[in-house]
Amino acid sequence: MALTKNDIVVKIHDLGFTKKHTVDIVESLLEIMKSTLEKGEDVLISGFGKFCVKHKNQRRGRNPATGSDLILRERKVVTFKCSGKLRDKINGN
Numbered sequence: 314m315a316l317t318k319n320d321i322v323v324k325i326h327d328l329g330f331t332k333k334h335t336v337d338i339v340e341s342l343l344e345i346m347k348s349t350l351e352k353g354e355d356v357l358i359s360g361f362g363k364f365c366v367k368h369k370n371q372r373r374g375r376n377p378a379t380g381s382d383l384i385l386r387e388r389k390v391v392t393f394k395c396s397g398k399l400r401d402k403i404n405g406n
Contacts, residue, residue: 318343350391362395 318339326335346356346364356364366389374385395403 353389360396360398362393362399365392365394366390367392 322332322335322339325338326332330338349356350364350366353366355366369388369390371387372385374383375381376383
């Protein structure tokens with residue numbers, strides 16, 4: 314099951330913040346991250362990981378339903394690389 318934005322709000326709210334203040338904090342954090350990525354800059358969260366904007370060139374692709382060839386446009390994608398601390402925690406080290 315995925316962790317949703319509402320789950321994050323509830324967990325922060327449980328720390329003693331008001332619900333409205335908690336929603337404002339989470340929304341502000343996500344807006345800061347979105348605007349930073351939109352500018353093409355990386356978002357590094359120590360102990361968690363790094364969100365990076367990568368450029369993908371135009372390339373040939375194939376429609377899996379019809380098998381016909383097509384050209385995939387040039388675009389930017391967001392990638393995530395977890396930190397060593399997070400990787401160790403996930404693997405139980």
